[in-house]
Amino acid sequence: MGAGLVGSLLSIYLKKKGYDVAVYERRDDMRKSGVIAGRSINLAISDRGWKGLAGVGLEAAIRKLAIPMHGRMIHVLDGKLNYQPYGKEGQFINSVSRGQLNIELMNAAEKEGIQFHFNQRIVETDLNGTYALMENAIDNTTYKLQPDLIIGADGSFSLLRYTMMKTDKFNYSQQYEEHSYKELSMPATNNNSFQLEKNALHIWPRKSFMLIALPNLDGSFTCTLFHYTKGENSIDAIKNENDLNNFFKTYFPDAKKLMPTLEHDFFSNPTGSLVTVKCFPWVNGNSFLIGDAAHAIIPFYGQGMNCGFEDCSILNNLIDEHNHDWNKILPAYQTSRKINTDAIADLAKLNFIEMRDLVADADFQIKKKIAAKVAEIYPDKFIPVYSMVSFSQLPYREALEEYKRQDDVLNEILLLKDISAKWDTEYIHTIAEKLIKKN
């Protein structure tokens, strides 16, 4: 269920393992109807995403659609720029359009012989998840499917998950942020070049809200405003073009000059919500959940898709490990994966605060610089958390634990006398001794 990123990728994995796979998608085929505009924050592919794609031989093809982003470019209110690398030399995340990536994955799946059925939604299953009652949105007919496995890769608002909610002892939570988002755009120059540094993720952090921009292949940037949904200073409070222009003039004067369609974008694009979904169990009889359907997270670590693709690689490994015995594969999948997807949900919430508020903070900047320096000098002994999440396959749970440990130590280090003057001297070795995890 679901022809999104995870559903399309997983279908290829399963087909390559020898299974008959069919994909049912409740929406129309985006290749015919066009990608839904204004709700598609650009994605940032990092190592877990690449691994997922590499597992079905698609890494090289997708690399061609991606633009490397080596660091965060912070836009201070006075127009000054402040660049923070994401990792070591040669480590970067990759901007890619969700729509383009999805289309590539569907095309690749169809080449493998997988059938896609659009405008088909799941209405219900029995309580053991053994059949799916489907509805065809074109003629409103219903019919039953009885596959060996029903897989819910149908996103944050998963219909398969709604049917699971009616079973006993299904733990579930959906929690919305007070913030929503608006997608906006920044076109290329007349000769198709970028108006801002191409190889960076741009952030205008303004404490309780922020604007971000990610590069596209055509020289444009996709911008997203994250702001309170309601209240005195909010998306809701921007009622007309005058309000909008004043808000941007006050908080994003440099960006505003580069956004000629701001008024049109803001008032014609929908306002998006930010939701975290946690649930358990993911497996119910012959049906199970994967990707956002099992664990929707907010986008501030750029890990939603990466995490979903990692679900696919891990499931694929478990199929080998348990020799296609799904009675063993599924319990192992949900047990090992749940603690890690809970951890990335928490990390994404922490990173939202970091992005909109802390990146502009002097103490925070020193902490980041100290961590980067120690990682540079002792690459085998110290990995900053951002790198653990984005440039390694270490379990998210370990990254969350390391986040807490590193942050405690860094806060202690910040209290040391004259630290801002002397961290970048010989003293860095003393600091490193504190920061490197003891075994």
Next chain:
Amino acid sequence: MGAGLVGSLLSIYLKKKGYDVAVYERRDDMRKSGVIAGRSINLAISDRGWKGLAGVGLEAAIRKLAIPMHGRMIHVLDGKLNYQPYGKEGQFINSVSRGQLNIELMNAAEKEGIQFHFNQRIVETDLNGTYALMENAIDNTTYKLQPDLIIGADGSFSLLRYTMMKTDKFNYSQQYEEHSYKELSMPATNNNSFQLEKNALHIWPRKSFMLIALPNLDGSFTCTLFHYTKGENSIDAIKNENDLNNFFKTYFPDAKKLMPTLEHDFFSNPTGSLVTVKCFPWVNGNSFLIGDAAHAIIPFYGQGMNCGFEDCSILNNLIDEHNHDWNKILPAYQTSRKINTDAIADLAKLNFIEMRDLVADADFQIKKKIAAKVAEIYPDKFIPVYSMVSFSQLPYREALEEYKRQDDVLNEILLLKDISAKWDTEYIHTIAEKLIKKN
């Protein structure tokens, strides 16, 4: 929606305020089909419940169905009894059968001219909650209702709430305990008298599980076993009569002797789940939630029904305060009530640990005795938390805060030298000084 305890009581409140009210219930009329057996933990009415009933003139009638329980009777493994009063002299909670209470409320509502429609369930509403699409379970026909207000008093698994889940920014969680329950029974003696002390709530606390018993008017007790759902030592692990008898002989030997139908009860009654539901907002356009539909809690403070009846009294007061202006009543209702229902949900979880584990603990018993003594000497200055919840109308939120404060102070007091020997001497005044809240 819902002819349960809260739906039936609220219908009377609204009718008395001059509204046309009709009640739709998805189940059959329990007065005709019989009360569903084996899933009806007896209720303990305390002050908030009485206030709710008194508001429509039903307190006296229900008092006749209730048996006062003045304290907890703890059954130690060796058969010894240990009695702990709930409050001061004259303060008690009241055992009543859920089915009987519900029938009285429905009869009273019908006397007021309110129509009840059974076997009718809500299927959906539009996203603004302005109409209800209903289904008649007898002939499977559907029809639309368009009342001025749709009220979801349809319990923990509220169907109206499921329709709200599809609206944007609806925060929701349902979390199950690892424990489930089995209802069991202990008959009266041959001459219709009680086999245990009548005016107490009996508890057999065994750390991770417990048995409780509440008295009925006919001389019997309704017993409930709360135990892990699955695992080595669990309800699930009791597979046959032999397992059951060994389990009861080992842990509840005194109770077992008084339960001749134990085997039949255990294997024929369903296993009940324990769920906490939190959500917000409760109001969506013309529809709103009340009682368990808005805030289902686990039963260990005996407050589920009391809290739902308090919802009704508070809503009734807000109707007066805002002169029937529902655009003001509903926001005030959900805002003021949410923090308090969250608090009683947390208190109920804390009390579960207290009931099954701590009541048998020596330190805990001293703490309870100290609190009771201080309350006795300084009745105007100190109220134990249990009394705040059960014998006052103080907001639950205040009781939760007071729980944390009192528990911290009592834990400090316990560390004092020779405290177990000297708390019940003149020294109690020194203790009281610590325990009484400073303003």
